[in-house]
Amino acid sequence: MRRNDPPPVRSPKGQALYAKARALIPGGTQLLSKRPEMFLPGGWPSYYTSAKGAEIVDLDGNTFVDMCISGVGATVLGYADADVDAAVKAAIDGGSMATLNAPEEVALAEALIELHPWADMTRFSRSGGEAMAIAVRIARAATGRPLIAFCGYHGWHDWYLSANLADDGALDGHLLRGLDPKGVPRGLKGLMLPFQYNDLDGLKQIVAEHGANLAAVVMEPVRNPPAPGFLAGVREIASAAGAVLLFDEITAGFRVNTGGIHLTLGIEPDMAVFAKALGNGYPISAIIGRASVMAAAQDTFISSTAWTERIGPAAALATLAKHRAQDVPAHLVHIGERVMAGWTEAAQAAKLPVEVSGIPPLAHIAFKVPNAQAARTLYTQTLLDRGFLASGAFYAMFAHTDTQVDRFIAACGEAFEIVAAALRDDTLTAQLRGPVAHAGFQRLT
Numbered sequence: 001m002r003r004n005d006p007p008p009v010r011s012p013k014g015q016a017l018y019a020k021a022r023a024l025i026p027g028g029t030q031l032l033s034k035r036p037e038m039f040l041p042g043g044w045p046s047y048y049t050s051a052k053g054a055e056i057v058d059l060d061g062n063t064f065v066d067m068c069i070s071g072v073g074a075t076v077l078g079y080a081d082a083d084v085d086a087a088v089k090a091a092i093d094g095g096s097m098a099t100l101n102a103p104e105e106v107a108l109a110e111a112l113i114e115l116h117p118w119a120d121m122t123r124f125s126r127s128g129g130e131a132m133a134i135a136v137r138i139a140r141a142a143t144g145r146p147l148i149a150f151c152g153y154h155g156w157h158d159w160y161l162s163a164n165l166a167d168d169g170a171l172d173g174h175l176l177r178g179l180d181p182k183g184v185p186r187g188l189k190g191l192m193l194p195f196q197y198n199d200l201d202g203l204k205q206i207v208a209e210h211g212a213n214l215a216a217v218v219m220e221p222v223r224n225p226p227a228p229g230f231l232a233g234v235r236e237i238a239s240a241a242g243a244v245l246l247f248d249e250i251t252a253g254f255r256v257n258t259g260g261i262h263l264t265l266g267i268e269p270d271m272a273v274f275a276k277a278l279g280n281g282y283p284i285s286a287i288i289g290r291a292s293v294m295a296a297a298q299d300t301f302i303s304s305t306a307w308t309e310r311i312g313p314a315a316a317l318a319t320l321a322k323h324r325a326q327d328v329p330a331h332l333v334h335i336g337e338r339v340m341a342g343w344t345e346a347a348q349a350a351k352l353p354v355e356v357s358g359i360p361p362l363a364h365i366a367f368k369v370p371n372a373q374a375a376r377t378l379y380t381q382t383l384l385d386r387g388f389l390a391s392g393a394f395y396a397m398f399a400h401t402d403t404q405v406d407r408f409i410a411a412c413g414e415a416f417e418i419v420a421a422a423l424r425d426d427t428l429t430a431q432l433r434g435p436v437a438h439a440g441f442q443r444l445t
């Protein structure tokens, strides 16, 4: 420890609860990206008692500014947003579940179609992965075809994981390396055809071989910027093959504009799926699409009790209203640009090679050094001691302030100096108070 370093953050209650969780909950958490080992094994606060704006208080009373995944990208406005929460409380007071349907779902369908004039109809569910499973079922039902060309990550369901049945390496660069599709029936083998983002030739080859059986091309419209002509090329290829172009907007949507990022990119899909930011963290996901495709949702059984509750659509309506009224995307881009520039400048000052990538509201930093994962872990540990939750990703929220960014960038400067010195002295792992963080969840789109 250097002379002026703050004392290490301790979170004994959080550690003890997570130790208990590991015995009771396989995998410890419900989402890999919230697993403490992904951040700082043995040191991550793990649980919270309250969260407001961009701040989180852990079980041990430590307060942190969240400068990492911000509710895994769901809380685009910020934690416990007063306007969204007021709408949710009203929905609860009016009865969040009943035998009759919630009128908010019709209003939300109308709002999403107004935002995306190419779309005619909408279905709702509650999580991102299930919405993708629904969308793929509809696309297969609409086309009567089985095969899916895809790139990127789209959730945990069998339709997607079946790609790993082709052979062990099939998902390299698409999904978590080494992810085991145990439990996914081998009968699904061969239905998933991977291609790389920005590789139009790869998609062309799939269509040349399998075009007549291709139900859909499934992809995120953007994660890193698309190469010129790539998305227009994908649109053309999908149309020519008679396949549904399905954009997964679960993570990209509602960040650079109010709606799908494809609106900004100027490419219209046949279906799009939203979740995460749509309800500012309340469970709600939407599948929107052209009537010609969506009508097939009536020819196949897609139905669930939890999709009829009222909180999700009420939260989404309030989120959409605030998103538009306050020009939330402008703030997200501003904050994200500041973080990306701050990372770059601080790393240059510390002579630490890093790669800053992504789009401003959804930025990534990677350490381009030997033992990069240990470097990232030391960065997380150093920032935790300075009052920040930090990892290799930053999701901007409307609640993030310039003051928080200023403080964060200054703390990053210190962290980069410490990491650079540890690399020079070969003390990276020696300076860690626990093991190196697990690698993973790097989407290569």
Ligand SMILES: Cc1ncc(COP(=O)(O)O)c(C=O)c1O
Binding pocket: 127, 128, 129, 130, 132, 153, 154, 155, 156, 220, 248, 249, 250, 251, 252, 275, 276
């Ligand atoms: C692009 C994309 N698709 C699908 C999903 C799965 O969504 P969920 O975690 O809500 O099931 C995610 C989640 O990270 C995602 O980023």
